Structures are given as structure tokens and as C-alpha cells.
Amino acid sequence: MRLYLKYLSIHIKSQMQYKVSFFLTVTGQFLTSFSAFLGIYFMMTRFNKVDDFSFSEVLLCFATVLIAFSLAECFARSFDTFSGMIGNGEFDRIMVRPRNEMFQVLASKLELSRMGRLIQAVIVFAYAIPASGVAWSADKVITLVLMIISGIAIFSGLFVIYAAFCFFTTEGLEFMNIFTDGGREFGRYPLSIYGEGILRFFTFVIPLALFQYYPFLYLTGRSANVLYILFPLVGFMFLIPCHIIWKIGVRHYKSTGS
Amino acid sequence: MKKYLSFFRIRFVNGLQYRTAAYAGIATQFAWGFMEILIFKAFYNADAAAFPMEFSQLSSYIWLQQAFLALFMLWFLDNEIFSAISSGNIAYELSRPIDLYFMWFTKNLAIRLSKAVLRCMPILIVAAFLPSPYGIVLPFSFLGFLAFLAAMLLALFTVVAFSMLIYIATFYTLSPLGIRIVALSLTEFLSGAVIPLPFLPDNVRKIVEATPFASMQNLPLRIYSGNIAGSEMLRGISLQVFWLTVLVLAGRLWIKKALKNVVVQGG
Numbered sequence: 021m022r023l024y025l026k027y028l029s030i031h032i033k034s035q036m037q038y039k040v041s042f043f044l045t046v047t048g049q050f051l052t053s054f055s056a057f058l059g060i061y062f063m064m065t066r067f068n069k070v071d072d073f074s075f076s077e078v079l080l081c082f083a084t085v086l087i088a089f090s091l092a093e094c095f096a097r098s099f100d101t102f103s104g105m106i107g108n109g110e111f112d113r114i115m116v117r118p119r120n121e122m123f124q125v126l127a128s129k130l131e132l133s134r135m136g137r138l139i140q141a142v143i144v145f146a147y148a149i150p151a152s153g154v155a156w157s158a159d160k161v162i163t164l165v166l167m168i169i170s171g172i173a174i175f176s177g178l179f180v181i182y183a184a185f186c187f188f189t190t191e192g193l194e195f196m197n198i199f200t201d202g203g204r205e206f207g208r209y210p211l212s213i214y215g216e217g218i219l220r221f222f223t224f225v226i227p228l229a230l231f232q233y234y235p236f237l238y239l240t241g242r243s244a245n246v247l248y249i250l251f252p253l254v255g256f257m258f259l260i261p262c263h264i265i266w267k268i269g270v271r272h273y274k275s276t277g278s
Numbered sequence: 279m280k281k282y283l284s285f286f287r288i289r290f291v292n293g294l295q296y297r298t299a300a301y302a303g304i305a306t307q308f309a310w311g312f313m314e315i316l317i318f319k320a321f322y323n324a325d326a327a328a329f330p331m332e333f334s335q336l337s338s339y340i341w342l343q344q345a346f347l348a349l350f351m352l353w354f355l356d357n358e359i360f361s362a363i364s365s366g367n368i369a370y371e372l373s374r375p376i377d378l379y380f381m382w383f384t385k386n387l388a389i390r391l392s393k394a395v396l397r398c399m400p401i402l403i404v405a406a407f408l409p410s411p412y413g414i415v416l417p418f419s420f421l422g423f424l425a426f427l428a429a430m431l432l433a434l435f436t437v438v439a440f441s442m443l444i445y446i447a448t449f450y451t452l453s454p455l456g457i458r459i460v461a462l463s464l465t466e467f468l469s470g471a472v473i474p475l476p477f478l479p480d481n482v483r484k485i486v487e488a489t490p491f492a493s494m495q496n497l498p499l500r501i502y503s504g505n506i507a508g509s510e511m512l513r514g515i516s517l518q519v520f521w522l523t524v525l526v527l528a529g530r531l532w533i534k535k536a537l538k539n540v541v542v543q544g545g
Contacts, residue, residue, distance in 0.1 A: 055467035058467050062479070069325070071320050213316070
């Protein structure tokens with residue numbers, strides 16, 4: 021942990037060297053996800069409700085997913101760009117060091133510019149938390165915090181799987197984007213609006229619904245099932261298969277020789 | 279003219295090489311289109327009366343958008359041009375007896391077309407077999423189909439003409455990333471890539487439809503399903519021609535000015 025903090029402080033210092041470019045990228049990130057927000061805004065003002073969720077409830081959902089995604093991307097970005105690491109032989113250097121490979125990959129990059137998204141998510145959050153009509157008691161606050169933490173874990177897990185596939189293909193698999201970027205894009209609405217089948221898929225295969233949908237039902241008072249508070253914790257179990265896939269990948273690793 | 283054609287051919291054939299990437303892309307875009315349609319379906323169920331187009335028109339819009347993604351995505355730019363400008367390799371290009379603007383223009387056309395050719399057919403074929411109203415419908419009419427093709431071509435040219443302005447802006451800033459993201463984030467929305475423009479409130483839509491961005495994917499995709507027809511269609515296509523001319527002229531003038539005081543970076 022101490023070592024990781026050390027890595028982090030180095031990354032922060034190095035990114036602060038290029039301040040103008042840093043702030044432009046942050047602004048850009050902010051604006052990019054802003055168009056997604058505009059999409060929701062115009063759709064919801066036209067239709068008022070979707071699957072019985074109101075505008076401010078959808079915003080709460082959107083902000084939760086966006087916060088979880090941007091934090092995951094900020095810290096686990098190195099897995100997202102892992103194909104580059106294999107391609108230039110960087111991973112060979114990692115293998116010969118006496119530390120866990122996963123830890124080193126994780127620590128090798130920190131993408132602070134993703135803060136642009138985070139800032140936007142926080143602003144939306146600040147609006148949606150009072151506007152959503154949720155009575156914020158202690159259990160609801162805990163639920164929301166668990167949702168975000170679990171979301172970070174699940175998105176990071178997806179990035180790890182994405183990276184692990186690179187061991188077999190050297191190139192990144194574009195198809196995984198459906199679950200990472202797609203998870204962000206489609207998670208802006210509660211997952212039930214896509215119908216029963218898709219909801220089941222996102223519960224049992226890619227467990228986005230565990231942090232985005234079920235606890236959300238409890239949060240908005242649609243369900244009184246207290247167990248839903250704990251569903252985000254179940255989401256952490258997703259990290260186990262991710263870790264196994266990563267291990268298999270490392271064992272399969274053949275250097276590209278560069 | 280011949281040299282531009284060969285630039286076009288080289289880039290086009292080169293683009294056709296990446297077939298595996300294309301297959302992965304097809305699967306992604308198919309899943310993406312499918313999810314998009316489910317979102318709109320949920321809104322349709324919420325309030326069918328507020329839905330501004332027929333559902334089958336929307337499905338066609340989404341499938342065409344996914345199939346021809348490479349033609350219209352504004353963020354899809356040629357990194358070689360950016361690195362040529364910031365590394366100084368542009369000096370080689372400048373010493374050749376060619377027009378830089380048209381060379382970049384044809385290169386961009388070729389890359390976009392080769393990507394789209396590889397990807398469009400499987401998506402369109404599968405989408406054609408989906409049950410109504412989720413699949414793509416046959417074109418509205420034969421004449422409408424011809425207009426659709428013309429509008430597609432003009433839209434593609436408009437997109438490339440717009441990206442030329444972004445390349446040229448790099449002469450002044452050298453760091454392409456910032457300007458690129460700032461320029462592209464909102465244009466994406468204005469061109470109807472996030473939600474089709476009919477879903478905007480009427481007064482907002484009218485303003486957006488006058489911008490060059492509405493002359494991009496918005497117009498051809500809506501002409502195809504008959505959402506825009508008749509005199510509105512003619513007006514749309516004339517607006518396309520207008521914006522295309524303006525963008526090309528602006529680009530030509532700007533690049534001339536930029537090249538006059540270009541500073542070649544490094545050796």
C-alpha cells in the first residue's frame with residue numbers, strides 16, 4: 021500500500037508538469053460526457069418517465085455509474101491500455117521484478133484527466149441527491165456508498181478481463197468495449213428498461229445490475245427488501261473470476277520479443 | 279487528378295487489410311445498436327404519443343448509423359496527419375508537387391470508406407431480417423433512395439471538410455488533443471449521433487438543423503426512412519451543398535494562410 025501511494029504521488033507530480041494540456045483534456049472529458057447528459061435531458065423532458073423512473077431518479081443512476089466508471093478508469097487505466105504494454109515489451113520488465121504483476125500494472129499509470137467526467141458526475145449528483153425525493157436515512161447513504169465502491173470494483177474487473185484477453189490476442193478486443201464503455205453508456209438508465217433478458221444477463225454474467233439496479237430499487241423506495249443493500253457486496257465476487265482469467269493469461273504469456 | 283486517385287486507392291486497399299478488427303467491430307456495433315433500440319423502445323412504451331417518429335423509422339436510423347459509423351464519426355481522425363504536423367514531417371509533404379488540402383481530403387475519404395465497406399453489409403443484412411419494427415425497413419421509395427445516396431455522399435464530404443479544419447487548427451496549437459476533444463464533444467450531439475434530432479424540442483431542433491452538423495448523418499439517415507421527404511428534403515440537400523462549399527472554402531483559405539507562416543518543428 022505504501023508503495024502504491026508512492027507511485028501515485030509520482031504520477032500526480034508528472035501529470036502536473038503539463039498544466040495547460042491537462043486542463044484542456046479535463047475540460048474535454050467534461051464536455052464529452054456532457055453530450056450523454058444532454059441526451060438524457062432531452063429524452064426525459066420529452067417523455068417525463070421511463071419504465072416508471074422519473075428524470076431525477078435517472079440522473080441519480082447516471083451519476084452513480086459515471087462516478088464509479090471514472091474512478092475505475094482513473095486508477096485501472098493501465099489495464100485498458102494494456103495491449104500497448106505487451107506490444108512494447110514493458111510487461112517483460114514487469115515480470116522480472118519481485119512484485120506481484122497485477123500490482124505493478126495497476127500502479128504503472130494513473131489517469132488524472134478522467135477527473136473531467138468525475139467533476140460532471142459530482143455536479144449531477146449534487147443536483148440529483150436532493151431532487152430525487154429519496155429520504156436520506158443512514159441505511160440509504162450506506163447503500164449509495166456501497167453502490168459506488170462496488171461499481172468501481174466491477175468496472176475495474178472488466179478492465180482486467182480486457183487486459184487478460186490481450187495475452188492471447190496482443191491486440192485489445194474491441195468487443196469488450198460493449199461491457200466497459202457500454203456499461204457506462206447503457207448504465208445511465210436503470211438496467212430494467214432493457215427488458216427481462218438483458219437484466220438477467222447483467223445480473224449473472226456481467227454483474228453491473230448488482231450495484232446499479234437492485235440497490236437502486238431500495239434507494240428509491242421501490243423495494244423494501246433490506247437484502248438489496250448488500251447486493252453491491254456480492255458484486256465484489258466478480259473480481260474472483262477476473263483474477264482467475266488474469267492468472268491464466270499470465271501463464272499463457274509469450275513475449276512479443278520487442 | 280490521377281495522383282489523388284492513387285492516394286485514394288492506396289489508403290483504401292490499406293484499410294481493407296484489417297479484417298479481424300472489422301469482425302470484432304461488427305459484433306460490437308451490432309450489440310450497440312440493439313441496446314440503443316431497446317432504450318428507445320422503453321421510451322416508446324412510456325409514452326408512445328410523444329415519440330416524434332415512427333418506431334420503424336427509428337430502427338432504420340439506428341441500424342444505418344451503426345452500419346456506416348466509420349463514415350460519420352467526427353472523432354475518427356487520421357493520426358498520421360497530426361503527427362506529421364507536430365513532428366515536422368510535414369516538410370516532406372510540402373516539397374511535393376501536390377495540393378496538401380486535397381491530398382488529406384482524399385486520404386480521409388479513403389480511410390472512412392474502406393472501414394465502412396468492410397463493416398456495413400453484415401450489419402445491414404442481419405438488421406434486415408429482424409422482426410418489424412426492430413429491423414431496418416426497405417427504402418421509402420426509389421426516388422427517396424437515390425436522394426438518400428446523394429445525401430450520404432454529401433454528408434461524408436461535409437464530415438471530411440469539417441475534420442480538415444481540425445487538422446489545420448493543429449498548425450497553431452501543436453497539441454492536437456485538447457482542441458480535438460473540445461471541438462468534437464458537442465458536435466457529436468449536434469449531428470444527431472447521441473439521439474436523433476427529432477427528439478429535441480422543436481425550437482432547439484430548428485436551430486440545430488441550420489448548423490453544418492445537421493448536414494452530416496442526420497439528413498441521409500432520415501431521408502432513407504422517409505422521415506424527411508418532399509420539399510423539406512430538397513431544402514436539406516441544398517443546405518448540405520451550401521455548408522460543404524463554405525467548409526471547403528474556409529479550409530482552403532485557412533490552410534493557405536497557415537502554410538505561409540508555418541514553422542517546421544525540429545529537423
